[in-house]
Amino acid sequence: MFSILRDLLRFNVEFLIGFLLTGTIFLFAAAHFFAPYPDTAIYLLPPDMPPSAEFWLGTTSRGQDVFWQISGAIWNTMTFGLTVMILSRIVALAVGMVSGYLGGKADEVLMTINDTLIALPNIPILLLVYFVMRDQMTWPLLALTAALLGWNYDARLIRSVTLSLRNREFTRHAVFAGMSVPQVLIRQHLPYVMPVVFFTAMNNLIWAIGLEVTLSVLGFSDVNRPTVGGMIYWANQHQAAVSGIWWWLVFPIVAVVLLFLGLFLLAISINEYIDPRSRLSRMGG
Amino acid sequence: MDGFAKYLARRFLQFILVIFLGVSLAFLITHLSPVDPVEQSVSLMTNFGATDPRSVALLREALSELYGLQGSFFEQYLAFWGRVLHGDFGPSLSSFPTPVMSLIMGALPWTVGLLTLSVLISWCLGNLLGALAGYFRSNLLLKLSGAAVMALHPVPAYIVGLLLLLTFGFVWPVLPISGGAQMNLQPGFSLAFVGSVIVHGLLPALTLVLVGIGSWFISMRSLVSNIVTDDHVVYAELGGVSSGTIFSQYVARNALLPQLTGLALSLGNVFGGAVITEFLFNYPGVGRLLIQGIYSGDYSLVLGVTTMSIVAVAVAVFVIDLLYPLIDPRVRLG
Amino acid sequence: MHATLKPEASTSSADPVLRVDNLKAYYQMNYFGVSREVRAVDDITLTIRRNEIYGIAGESSSGKSSLIKTIAGAIRPPLRVVSGSVRFDFDGRTLDVYNDPEAMKAARWRHLSYVMQGSMNVLNPVRRVKHAFHDFAFRHMGLSPSAFRARVEAHLERIGLDPQVLESYPHQLSGGMRQRLAIGLATVCEPEFIIADEPTTALDVLVQQDVLALIKDVQMRLGSSIIFVTHDMTVHAAIADRIGIIYAGRLVEEGPSQAMFEQPQHPYTAHLIASLPRIGDTTRRVSLPGKPPNLADPPSGCRFHPRCPLAIAKCETESPPLVPRGEGRVACWRAGEVAAA
Numbered sequence: 001m002f003s004i005l006r007d008l009l010r011f012n013v014e015f016l017i018g019f020l021l022t023g024t025i026f027l028f029a030a031a032h033f034f035a036p037y038p039d040t041a042i043y044l045l046p047p048d049m050p051p052s053a054e055f056w057l058g059t060t061s062r063g064q065d066v067f068w069q070i071s072g073a074i075w076n077t078m079t080f081g082l083t084v085m086i087l088s089r090i091v092a093l094a095v096g097m098v099s100g101y102l103g104g105k106a107d108e109v110l111m112t113i114n115d116t117l118i119a120l121p122n123i124p125i126l127l128l129v130y131f132v133m134r135d136q137m138t139w140p141l142l143a144l145t146a147a148l149l150g151w152n153y154d155a156r157l158i159r160s161v162t163l164s165l166r167n168r169e170f171t172r173h174a175v176f177a178g179m180s181v182p183q184v185l186i187r188q189h190l191p192y193v194m195p196v197v198f199f200t201a202m203n204n205l206i207w208a209i210g211l212e213v214t215l216s217v218l219g220f221s222d223v224n225r226p227t228v229g230g231m232i233y234w235a236n237q238h239q240a241a242v243s244g245i246w247w248w249l250v251f252p253i254v255a256v257v258l259l260f261l262g263l264f265l266l267a268i269s270i271n272e273y274i275d276p277r278s279r280l281s282r283m284g285g
Numbered sequence: 286m287d288g289f290a291k292y293l294a295r296r297f298l299q300f301i302l303v304i305f306l307g308v309s310l311a312f313l314i315t316h317l318s319p320v321d322p323v324e325q326s327v328s329l330m331t332n333f334g335a336t337d338p339r340s341v342a343l344l345r346e347a348l349s350e351l352y353g354l355q356g357s358f359f360e361q362y363l364a365f366w367g368r369v370l371h372g373d374f375g376p377s378l379s380s381f382p383t384p385v386m387s388l389i390m391g392a393l394p395w396t397v398g399l400l401t402l403s404v405l406i407s408w409c410l411g412n413l414l415g416a417l418a419g420y421f422r423s424n425l426l427l428k429l430s431g432a433a434v435m436a437l438h439p440v441p442a443y444i445v446g447l448l449l450l451l452t453f454g455f456v457w458p459v460l461p462i463s464g465g466a467q468m469n470l471q472p473g474f475s476l477a478f479v480g481s482v483i484v485h486g487l488l489p490a491l492t493l494v495l496v497g498i499g500s501w502f503i504s505m506r507s508l509v510s511n512i513v514t515d516d517h518v519v520y521a522e523l524g525g526v527s528s529g530t531i532f533s534q535y536v537a538r539n540a541l542l543p544q545l546t547g548l549a550l551s552l553g554n555v556f557g558g559a560v561i562t563e564f565l566f567n568y569p570g571v572g573r574l575l576i577q578g579i580y581s582g583d584y585s586l587v588l589g590v591t592t593m594s595i596v597a598v599a600v601a602v603f604v605i606d607l608l609y610p611l612i613d614p615r616v617r618l619g
Numbered sequence: 620m621h622a623t624l625k626p627e628a629s630t631s632s633a634d635p636v637l638r639v640d641n642l643k644a645y646y647q648m649n650y651f652g653v654s655r656e657v658r659a660v661d662d663i664t665l666t667i668r669r670n671e672i673y674g675i676a677g678e679s680s681s682g683k684s685s686l687i688k689t690i691a692g693a694i695r696p697p698l699r700v701v702s703g704s705v706r707f708d709f710d711g712r713t714l715d716v717y718n719d720p721e722a723m724k725a726a727r728w729r730h731l732s733y734v735m736q737g738s739m740n741v742l743n744p745v746r747r748v749k750h751a752f753h754d755f756a757f758r759h760m761g762l763s764p765s766a767f768r769a770r771v772e773a774h775l776e777r778i779g780l781d782p783q784v785l786e787s788y789p790h791q792l793s794g795g796m797r798q799r800l801a802i803g804l805a806t807v808c809e810p811e812f813i814i815a816d817e818p819t820t821a822l823d824v825l826v827q828q829d830v831l832a833l834i835k836d837v838q839m840r841l842g843s844s845i846i847f848v849t850h851d852m853t854v855h856a857a858i859a860d861r862i863g864i865i866y867a868g869r870l871v872e873e874g875p876s877q878a879m880f881e882q883p884q885h886p887y888t889a890h891l892i893a894s895l896p897r898i899g900d901t902t903r904r905v906s907l908p909g910k911p912p913n914l915a916d917p918p919s920g921c922r923f924h925p926r927c928p929l930a931i932a933k934c935e936t937e938s939p940p941l942v943p944r945g946e947g948r949v950a951c952w953r954a955g956e957v958a959a960a
Contacts, residue, residue: 115299116306119303119599120306121595123560124560127560127587131579132314133319206439210441213443213444217443218561232447241451256440256444521743521755522693523733524727524732524754525728525729542745614788615744615788
């Protein structure tokens with residue numbers, strides 16, 4: 001694992017940039033633990049202060065420090081994304097591996113359900129869930145809903161890998177050696193499936209963070225918990241663009257765009273590392 | 286022909302299943318949630334003063350009937366199916382007594398116009414760029430434009446739209462940033478009105494194109510770089526077939542087939558595809574209607590739009606499944 | 620400038636149509652800091668004459684497929700030509716495969732065609748078969764579309780295919796028909812040279828016989844030269860005029876097929892022939908000890924020495940040159956001592 005990281009850093013510029021970007025943003029987000037003000041407090045500071053030596057990125061109309069707000073917001077947004085990612089990976093792995101390994105009727109049934117879920121539109125369903133939950137909507141509940149909507153494409157991918165492993169010699173050996181189905185799946189197949197899981201995890205993380213930003217921009221989450229989308233929501237509520245408080249809008253946007261860029265660079269370089277075909281084209285280049 | 290019939294049967298079954306599960310899901314979400322829509326509406330209304338207990342009780346009963354919350358759980362479920370099949374979601378609460386369906390129908394042309402156009406543009410551009418980038422791998426210009434559309438692709442539509450809005454609405458205010466057409470114009474096929482519609486649609490459409498193009502690009506490029514190593518392409522190269530013919534007839538043509546399914550999915554997603562963009566630019570389509578419904582607690586409107594969006598995607602997928610055999614001989618003559 | 624050259628008067632079987640000189644083609648890989656070089660084609664020189672069927676034999680991953688791809692100009696990175704040349708002589712003009720890509724492209728199918736390994740999938744799955752003929756051959760024929768169509772139909776009938784297949788999609792045809800079609804496509808322009816990469820490997824035995832007979836028949840009629848690769852020595856015995864044996868990227872023996880089967884000069888050839896099944900022979904087949912060599916790190920000296928029953932000390936250190944012997948050439952320090960199989 002460590003040597004893979006070293007190789008990627010040394011020989012893949014995209015990974016290096018992505019790693020540095022994401023790392024910096026992560027450190028910046030982690031810094032919110034040392035923030036001088038609690039991040040949910042409002043009207044603590046003089047409102048609408050432009051960026052200055054005292055308030056590096058200015059203050060909001062709600063009397064918050066933009067710098068520390070973004071720091072806490074990115075931490076919360078990333079926590080949300082990681083939660084969705086882990087939950088949906090668990091579902092995708094379970095469904096994909098079981099479906100691919102069992103094959104036959106079970107596979108057909110699971111994949112029909114899977115394809116049905118793929119055809120359901122995400123945003124309207126999430127909005128419907130928010131609509132009926134309203135004030136009882138918490139971020140873990142939102143994460144759970146998003147996770148339940150975000151596993152089906154990847155389950156299909158994992159299934160196809162497992163399907164190809166099923167007919168390999170070592171699977172038959174393991175079965176003859178008396179290993180149970182969960183044992184075969186976890187000990188024999190999981191190592192082969194992990195690279196796929198890892199790659200889909202990056203894409204899923206990006207998707208989940210995008211979803212969080214989108215929903216909280218509309219105010220469809222716990223708006224008192226600072227998130228990147230939540231900051232933009234409050235800025236819009238206070239007409240920040242019209243009243244010239246540009247720092248309230250621009251800095252969160254810059255932060256989230258950098259975060260997306262960093263994660264995206266990580267995702268494509270990891271994919272390139274994992275995918276043998278792109279390895280081959282690199283040899284040619 | 287037997288294989289073809291089997292194909293059709295499978296697709297039809299899948300279609301029925303999507304509709305069934307989707308509509309049931311919408312029902313379950315709304316009916317199993319701990320929040321009672323009747324109580325919620327009642328409390329929304331009593332906030333404004335009407336606290337006479339008798340009128341509250343009447344209101345409660347009227348709302349229960351409106352929402353189809355009378356009878357047992359199963360009766361409610363059947364009643365809900367009845368409404369879906371009749372396309373009748375009752376009157377809208379926020380624009381009482383206009384039926385939800387006529388609100389949706391009023392907003393639909395805006396969304397269909399905006400979404401169809403921008404999906405088609407991003408599909409064509411993304412596939413063209415992706416196919417070229419997958420085939421001519423060493424072309425620097427293609428690599429750069431590919432990097433640009435790929436970097437834009439994960440950024441949420443709202444952020445891209447907001448950047449465009451700030452740029453063309455505040456920094457360099459040249460385009461309208463709100464609404465579907467100028468307010469004082471009479472809707473119709475007048476030059477002024479159509480022109481206004483186009484100008485108002487530019488920023489929302491640009492947002493949707495910029496956000497959408499990346500995923501087409503990425504999937505097309507990977508499809509093409511797989512096909513390029515297929516035997517039939519290598520063989521055509523060895524046969525001295527011109528690279529234009531190889532690109533169009535041997536590579537792009539084969540790679541486009543799976544992309545058509547994606548196109549149908551995107552087009553079917555008229556109700557959900559442009560929600561965020563429409564809201565941001567205050568565009569009078571179905572997406573804005575949905576968000577307004579949520580803000581104003583309009584239960585029947587939200588349920589109506591959500592259910593319709595599930596049905597629309599299912600229909601689109603089914604239609605492309607029916608058309609697919611006409612395009613791909615391997616399915617048609619299986 | 621070549622137009623002034625007159626076609627050579629003599630078309631005897633002695634004049635060469637393909638000359639491969641000191642050809643080296645390596646897989647060169649550099650991935651995340653790990654470089655590797657695999658010498659798949661290592662210093663090969665050979666000549667193929669007009670109206671000749673030349674078979675290339677060797678075990679899998681011996682480099683025989685890389686050799687034939689390099690000859691066809693069909694290589695892609697990471698396989699690259701490191702040195703040497705591949706030259707064809709068509710109509711008295713010399714065509715250097717790696718020096719003149721435009722002329723090479725123009726010559727394809729007119730003078731030089733290719734039957735691919737796994738020809739099953741060489742036709743575009745989403746287009747009718749007729750389009751393949753049009754794309755590959757139409758521009759070379761100088762015929763009107765209807766005359767072209769008639770010509771193609773006549774050609775297909777001659778090789779035993781119903782002209783109706785032109786209106787089919789590839790997936791509607793059986794494996795044997797597709798293989799026939801691939802050969803039909805490769806021969807429709809009556810090229811002087813046909814390159815065939817494992818043309819029969821994926822077929823069942825009966826279809827294999829059929830296809831071999833077809834190749835032989837077409838070659839006799841057109842007077843073309845064919846170079847083909849297969850690991851299957853029985854196929855070589857059936858149709859090759861001359862055979863070249865490849866071991867670990869090198870040509871170790873070459874000669875007329877009959878002479879080679881009667882008196883192999885290289886111990887590796889002797890082994891290949893000895894392992895053929897023969898009716899009435901009940902002795903056990905001995906397999907070679909050891910594994911095929913790793914081309915990224917080949918053995919010193921003669922590359923066959925770790926597995927050779929006749930190896931001596933010299934074989935470990937000095938690589939034997941390919942020298943004429945009898946009717947052919949052989950690269951072995953102990954060539955005279957190989958027992959007839």
